[in-house]
Amino acid sequence: MNAWISFFLRYIFVGIIGISTIIFLVPTDKNKQRALTKLTRDKLNKQLDFGQLAAMITSFTDNSGGGDLEAEQLSDNTTENLTSIKDDDIQTNPNNTSKTSTIQNTARWGIVSSSKASYYTRKGKFLGHLSPGTALNIVKITQTKKGSIAVCRPFKQSSSDIILINPKYLLFHNSDINNLSKELEHLYVKQAQLTAEIATIKKQKAKELRSDNPHARKYAINKKEYHDYWQKVKDLTKKRDAATNAKQLKYADKLRLMKGEDIIIANNLKQVKSDYYNWNIAHPLPENSDPKVNKLLTELDKIGNIILSVE
Numbered sequence: 001m002n003a004w005i006s007f008f009l010r011y012i013f014v015g016i017i018g019i020s021t022i023i024f025l026v027p028t029d030k031n032k033q034r035a036l037t038k039l040t041r042d043k044l045n046k047q048l049d050f051g052q053l054a055a056m057i058t059s060f061t062d063n064s065g066g067g068d069l070e071a072e073q074l075s076d077n078t079t080e081n082l083t084s085i086k087d088d089d090i091q092t093n094p095n096n097t098s099k100t101s102t103i104q105n106t107a108r109w110g111i112v113s114s115s116k117a118s119y120y121t122r123k124g125k126f127l128g129h130l131s132p133g134t135a136l137n138i139v140k141i142t143q144t145k146k147g148s149i150a151v152c153r154p155f156k157q158s159s160s161d162i163i164l165i166n167p168k169y170l171l172f173h174n175s176d177i178n179n180l181s182k183e184l185e186h187l188y189v190k191q192a193q194l195t196a197e198i199a200t201i202k203k204q205k206a207k208e209l210r211s212d213n214p215h216a217r218k219y220a221i222n223k224k225e226y227h228d229y230w231q232k233v234k235d236l237t238k239k240r241d242a243a244t245n246a247k248q249l250k251y252a253d254k255l256r257l258m259k260g261e262d263i264i265i266a267n268n269l270k271q272v273k274s275d276y277y278n279w280n281i282a283h284p285l286p287e288n289s290d291p292k293v294n295k296l297l298t299e300l301d302k303i304g305n306i307i308l309s310v311e
Helices: 002-025 030-047 050-063 099-106 182-207 216-242 245-258 261-282 291-310
Strands: 109-112 117-121 126-130 135-144 147-154 163-165 170-173
Touching (some): 216 245, 216 261
Antiparallel strands (some): 109 135, 117 126, 135 147
């Protein structure tokens, strides 16, 4: 009995020593952690120029694959809205009388004018993306619970299965596609490809940091800090799960000490992101300020005039 009491007391004693060691030797002062974070941010601010920060923020946006990176305002929910379409969802919409809808509803064919035009089976299964310049026979434009849908068949493949595509990805025509001259067919394809290219460049430009925005540099630095924090959490978690005994405790302690910093970092990013986008809204760029876009628009207008003269 005395042996059990002695063992128990020794166990308690060792536990107290261990806890005391952690308390006194492991830095848990949140103020020190915040000071260290600020020091790191200041060093980053001095070491990296705006171009490097802009490249980093673009890289984080283009390669984001997990929940640890904040999402930019560039997501397109159109694809999700087109899924799970059933036969009984498809019905005409007689109440839609807008000019665009009238053109669409009387169109006999359309041509893809987007660089990423998702298309689906009649049942809503995602099939992939159609290339700009792809011609489609229009069966009808319908209104579903999930929005407007173009019900189509690929050109020169009338026996092919019906596909569904969002009308916004198409340029519509009411001519007889089977009687098109090679010249006009080529012009329509070029017109659609240029339209897609212009939209792609504009979308890419929207992703880039505006160097004239006074909040841009701070936004890039805070975003990198956010990215680095969650990358470190991911790495430490992986090491902790792969380790055992003392090493596992070591990585677990490091993760524990990082708790709370995520809230501070996220709030900082949220605030500066709001400042950045609000400034952009208040100071819009001039329309068509990009030389490359202007050149493509000139070419697009030229092709449009040729089409009008040939039709």
